[in-house]
Amino acid sequence: xxxxxxxxxxxxxxxxxxxxxxxxxxxxxxxxxxxxxxxxxxxxxxxxxxxxxxxxxxxxxxxxxxxxxxxxxxxxxxxxxxxxxxxxxxxxxxxxxxxxxxxxxxxxxxxxxxxxxxxxxxxxxxxxxxxxxxxxxxxxxxxxxxxxxxxxxxxxxxxxxxxxxxxxxxxxxxxxxxxxxxxxxxxxxxxxxxxxxxxxxxxxxxxxxxxxxxxxxxxxxxxxxxxxxxxxxxxxxxxxxxxxxxxxxx
Amino acid sequence: xxxxxxxxxxxxxxxxxxxxxxxxxxxxxxxxxxxxxxxxxxxxxxxxxxxxxxxxxxxxxxxxxxxxxxxxxxxxxxxxxxxxxxxxxxxxxxxxxxxxxxxxxxxxxxxxxxxxxxxxxxxxxxxxxxxxxxxxxxxxxxxxxxxxxxxxxxxxxxxxxxxxxxxxxxxxxxxxxxxxxxxxxxxxxxxxxxxxxxxxxxxxxxxxxxxxxxxxxxxxxxxxxxxxxxxxxxxxxxxxxxxxxxxxxxxxxxxxxxxxxxxxxxxxx
Numbered sequence: 032x033x034x035x036x037x038x039x040x041x042x043x044x045x046x047x048x049x050x051x052x053x054x055x056x057x058x059x060x061x062x063x064x065x066x067x068x069x070x071x072x073x074x075x076x077x078x079x080x081x082x083x084x085x086x087x088x089x090x091x092x093x094x095x096x097x098x099x100x101x102x103x104x105x106x107x108x109x110x111x112x113x114x115x116x117x118x119x120x121x122x123x124x125x126x127x128x129x130x131x132x133x134x135x136x137x138x139x140x141x142x143x144x145x146x147x148x149x150x151x152x153x154x155x156x157x158x159x160x161x162x163x164x165x166x167x168x169x170x171x172x173x174x175x176x177x178x179x180x181x182x183x184x185x186x187x188x189x190x191x192x193x194x195x196x197x198x199x200x201x202x203x204x205x206x207x208x209x210x211x212x213x214x215x216x217x218x219x220x221x222x223x224x225x226x227x228x229x230x231x232x233x234x235x236x237x238x239x240x241x242x243x244x245x246x247x248x249x250x251x252x253x254x255x256x257x258x259x260x261x262x263x264x265x266x267x268x269x270x271x272x273x274x275x276x277x278x279x280x281x
Numbered sequence: 282x283x284x285x286x287x288x289x290x291x292x293x294x295x296x297x298x299x300x301x302x303x304x305x306x307x308x309x310x311x312x313x314x315x316x317x318x319x320x321x322x323x324x325x326x327x328x329x330x331x332x333x334x335x336x337x338x339x340x341x342x343x344x345x346x347x348x349x350x351x352x353x354x355x356x357x358x359x360x361x362x363x364x365x366x367x368x369x370x371x372x373x374x375x376x377x378x379x380x381x382x383x384x385x386x387x388x389x390x391x392x393x394x395x396x397x398x399x400x401x402x403x404x405x406x407x408x409x410x411x412x413x414x415x416x417x418x419x420x421x422x423x424x425x426x427x428x429x430x431x432x433x434x435x436x437x438x439x440x441x442x443x444x445x446x447x448x449x450x451x452x453x454x455x456x457x458x459x460x461x462x463x464x465x466x467x468x469x470x471x472x473x474x475x476x477x478x479x480x481x482x483x484x485x486x487x488x489x490x491x492x493x494x495x496x497x498x499x500x501x502x503x504x505x506x507x508x509x510x511x512x513x514x515x516x517x518x519x520x521x522x523x524x525x526x527x528x529x530x531x532x533x534x535x536x537x538x539x540x541x542x543x544x545x546x547x548x549x550x
Contacts, residue, residue, distance in 0.1 A: 036387070106383040108348045110400050111372040274350065 040132050043086070047137060051082040055148055058213075069212045072151040073239045077210040079141040079150045080235045086129035087170060087230060088201050090177045090194045092122075095184070104185070108273075115269040118181055119262075123174040154240030161247045165234030168254040173201070173230040175261035182268035186275075206232045212241060226257040282360075283321035284484060285345070285452075290318040290354035292340055314340040315351070316508040324451070325482045327474075329499035329516070331489065337508045338488045339378075342454050345486070346376055358452065372401065375445035379457030382437070384429050384444050391425045394447060401448035408447065415443040418473050435466035442470070446477070452484045453477070459491050464538045471497045493538055 055075050062071050081088075098104045107114065141150040153159035180197045184190040202208055204227035211222055211232045222228055233250050236242040242250050292315040297307040314337045322328055330338050343349040344356060347363030347370050356363055363370045377383075384393040398408045416422050419439040424432060432440060438458060445453070455474075459467045475498060477483050487499060495502060495516065502519060504512035512519060 101381055103378075103381040103383065105343065105346075105348050105378060105381065106376070108367070109346055109371050109374070109376045109383075111368040112400060113368075 040129075043129075044133050044136060047082040047085050047133065048140060051079055051137075051141070052148075054078050054082075059147065067213060069241075071147055073212065073241065074210055075148060076151045076239055077206065077212060077235050079138070080238065081205075081207050081210075081231055083134040083137040083141070084130050084166070084231055085207070086133060087126040087173060088198075088205060088207060090180060090190075090197050090201075092125065092190075095181070095190065114273065115178065115266050118269075119174055119178050119265075122177050122181070123170060126170060126174065151239070153238050155244070157244050158237055158240055161244065161251075162234040162238035165237050165247075165251060165254065166231075168251060168258065169230035169234055172226055172254055172258040172261065175258050175265055176226055178265040179261060179268060182265060182272055185272050201227050201230075204228060205230055206235070212236070224253065226261060229254045229257055282357075284324040284359060285320075285322040285486075286355075286357045287321070287341075287345075288319050288355045290315050290341070290344065290351050290356060292337075292344060292349065292351045313508050315344075315354075317354075318505070318508070318510050319354075320503060320510060320513055322484065322486070324484055325478070326501060327478050327485045327487070327499050329487050329489070329495040329502040330505065331492075331495060331502060332505035332511075334490075336505045338505055339456055341505070342376075342456055342486065342488060346374060346454060347371055372448070373450055374452045374454065375448070375450035376454045377441055377445050377456065377458050379438075379455075379460045382429070383441060386430050387428055389426045389428050390421070390440050390443075393429065394425075394444060397444055397447050403448050407449075411447055411449060412443075415446055418476065419443050420469070434461050435463055438462055438466065438470070442473070446483075449481070450483065453486070455485065455487045455489075457489055458487070459489065459494055464542045467491075467494070467538055468542055474498055493536065 055078055058074050058078070059071070061067070062074075067074075098107075107117065110117075138150060143149065153162065177197065180190075180193040183193040187193065204222055204225055206212075206228065211219055211228060214222065223232060233242070233254060237244075237247060237250065291313075294312045294314055296310045296312050298310050299307055318337070318341065330341070332338050340349065344351050345358065345363055347367045350364045358370060359373065361370045384390065385396070394412060403411070416425065419442060421436075421439060421443055424436055424440065429437065429440065438461075442458065459470055462470065471494060474485060474487075478485055485498075487494065489495065499516060501514065502512070502516045503510060504519075
């Protein structure tokens with residue numbers, strides 16, 4: 032679906048770029064008034080990386096909503112598939128395709144912006160590689176998280192409740208609206224341990240060098256642990272669902 | 282032992298209805314969709330399954346497909362219980378639910394089919410041969426590269442049917458396949474189903490309200506009403522039993538679907 036509707040991708044791209052510029056303007060104003068500990072270039076990098084990979088953050092699957100409402104979901108049960116894995120792969124594919132299409136042009140644009148507005152270089156080559164690894168693990172983690180809301184959606188029929196809540200938590204606690212690096216230290220210590228921060232905050236910190244390379248194994252381990260836990264919970268929910276599923280209508 | 286064996290099948294749904302007085306609380310009502318339904322179907326049969334709306338036809342098909350779990354009763358299809366051996370069972374069946382779409386909406390048919398090929402793990406050579414057979418029989422060659430959303434209903438139904446048969450299932454469940462189709466499409470679909478049944482020996486269970494479909498395809502028919510099986514036997518016997526009033530017309534008209542089809546051909550549409 033992502034590759035079919037090119038216009039939507041372009042629209043999304045322009046939207047994210049606009050958001051990036053506005054957010055950076057706000058933080059520049061903040062720094063002009065009261066400079067923070069973190070260098071401004073780290074904050075602008077944070078904002079651009081968040082915007083570039085925005086598609087990975089949110090749970091939106093309009094096709095699924097219709098499928099659940101009309102009962103076409105029955106067809107998925109008629110296929111020789113492990114349902115949890117099928118939906119997991121589906122969620123991940125949507126996030127990945129959507130992101131790659133938008134991220135590349137956006138990052139090129141951000142890299143060309145002047146100092147204090149754009150993307151800064153990674154702290155080091157190992158930092159860059161680790162941040163890519165962190166991003167991949169983060170993708171697994173957030174897909175597992177979304178698969179749990181999907182299991183709820185099967186029961187509640189309307190995805191807006193659980194997905195809305197997930198989106199809200201993701202937007203705030205992943206550092207999208209306000210970089211987690213600007214939160215008070217005590218808050219940061221808790222938030223960075225939550226699954227929501229695993230998607231983008233961890234890889235971005237590895238990229239900018241906030242997380243020293245030596246701290247990388249610890250950060251990646253948190254990501255992996257959350258992913259495994261969320262997968263186990265998700266599988267359990269899906270299994271209960273299958274037993275109790277009722278397809279409405281004739 | 283029969284290929285499909287259904288024994289004392291019971292299924293109840295809990296429906297929450299609004300109370301007459303007081304809008305906040307809702308009362309629970311038990312709907313007995315299936316009450317003690319039993320029947321046997323042999324391999325290669327073409328059976329019609331009819332009944333008024335809400336009789337329990339779709340519920341039976343959903344249970345036979347393994348989607349729903351009944352309260353009591355047993356079902357075996359080819360030696361397997363549909364809902365417990367779901368994956369193994371589902372690999373051998375094809376389903377077409379007339380009012381719902383199984384193919385992916387935004388992508389061309391060919392992409393949907395190749396995804397189905399991967400899901401069912403069909404060998405490449407088998408897939409190509411089968412796709413060729415089906416597209417020729419259902420006249421889909423020109424439509425393969427079109428996204429599903431751009432097709433008309435008749436084309437969509439044919440595409441759905443092709444999709445559900447790609448993995449050469451031995452059993453096919455059709456739930457209202459001709460709903461909304463024009464005369465030409467209906468006839469083409471019927472011819473195709475007959476061919477599929479005769480050439481491949483595919484067992485077909487057809488649920489429909491269109492009696493012409495039943496008359497053209499099914500030598501055996503089962504009637505269900507209010508969750509109970511009311512008749513199970515030959516179509517002709519049923520007709521002679523209930524067809525008591527007959528008006529003999531001097532001028533006999535052909536089946537009206539054939540008439541319409543010829544008209545369209547004549548008008549070049």
